[in-house]
Amino acid sequence: MNLQSPRARHALMVAFGIVTATFLYGEAAVTATANEPLVATQGLLTSDGSPTGIEPVAYTLLESDDDKDSKEAESDNEAETSETVPLADYEKLLSRVDDIEESWEGYQEKLADEAAEKKKKSTYKLGGRVHLDSWNFLESDPGINFLETGDYDDDPENRWDFRRIRLELEGTVPNNMLYRIQIDFNNPSAAEMKDVYVGWNNLPYNQTLLLGNQKRPIGLDHLNSSRHNVFAERPLAVETFNEDARRPGIGMYGYTDDELLHWRYGAFLLENISTDGRVRGDYTEGGLYGRLSSSPWYDDISGGRGYLHLALAGSLNQTDGDGNLDLDDNNNEARFRTRPEARSDSRWWNTNRILGANHYQQLAYEFMLNVGAFQLTSEYFGNWVQRDPLGGFNGDDLFFHGGYVFASYFLTGEHIPYDRKTGTIGRVKPFENFFLVDRCCGGTGTGLGAFAVALRYDYLTLSDSDIRGGTGHSITAGLNWYWTAYSKVQTNLIWGTIENAGQGQSNSGPDDTTVPLASGVGGDYAILGMRFMIDF
Structure with a gap:
């Protein structure tokens, strides 16, 4: 036809x-x-x-x-x-239509009832992460040996460690409650609490209230998840001025409807309860913390491949100035310390417990610019300590400070996502996952994953007046190989130097209290590290 x-x-x-x-x-x-x-x-x-x-x-x-x-x-x-x-028959047709409409209405009511029933039940989600590290100390330096082992002739040991073995359970409880329990088993004989809190969400002004052990809101690199950070270990200043990050307290965070502004604030105790879950002593020894961040430029059209992040954060803290002289069973003193961007046994920068220090304040800024595959990030911290003469120290007020800047670039074109509601970075998703499989027709099929390079400069000084906590700087070169969005390998090569240190090593007086040093020690170091990581 x-x-x-x-x-x-x-x-x-x-x-x-x-x-x-x-x-x-x-x-x-x-x-x-x-x-x-x-x-x-x-x-x-x-x-x-x-x-x-x-x-x-x-x-x-x-x-x-x-x-x-x-x-x-x-x-x-x-x-x-x-x-x-x-x-x-016309009437029969109308009857059939009525039956269909009635059946559809019943189905819709059933769906609504099921949704309402789900809201009456608690929810849960199980997750976790495993980070396996290898660290190699490439140089032998007497000063570094002393800071690590207390012996000028004893080199730091190369090592393999499980940096993190975390299990976490989180969910919701009707009508607007939430919870999170996160435990780290990297030392099986002494598990540590991380995030352990309850909270309420959907409060006015898009706010959420958390009560329990949680991160204090200062330091972008600390607020970022360790699953997503560009380098294996956090910068010197970030670890120093917010050591271990989490403390028991009450915190609130929220954001504007247009997601231009994000804020966090709260009150936290100084006691680190990660190993025993207990607080003993004076409840007035704590701090008020706050952070205000903004993303004045965010490119929605490209899916967030371009953005600018700016933030200010600060804290006011009251401490126990007596150290161990009063035989308190707590750790509420002013003390600032950190490792050399690697998992050494000792903290090479260390003020130890500052006797006579009753208060300290912190101020920090954050900057992050992302343009496609390129990112530039920096932070700076200032820390002011007020103290009285005690234990042989002169009582002068102290100023410690530090910061970092890094640049990263994806060789395969991906970008680092940004969450405007939290003011933190998110999960990188490779364009192609890494895989190697046999093909059914012969040969092999492969995927390369994603590759990124990064370079960071760090500076930190914890030496002022008669406190010799260390002054130094370092450069870290990084290569990240993203196998999938949930697994990657990080390789870091670190060169650094430190001087005027030693306050926290082998200089104890009666009752394990700190005594002034006549002079500090220092040295140079080079460290190569790799981290294999996966989360679920």
């Missing part, structure tokens, strides 16, 4: 109309007579075929434009057929 001819197209449409009418009107009988339009000659019929009394309806299924314009087509139409279609 030539489907281009008017006659063929007309015949096809007539057939289509007959099939459609049969489907719509149930048991109607379909007949055809020549040279007439399609009509219901008997009117509407009941199910047994008897007339309903409703007038018949006459209509023509289709008349093509070619038939209207062509005399030849009109003559052909005289030979065309017209069909007579008895229609099904």
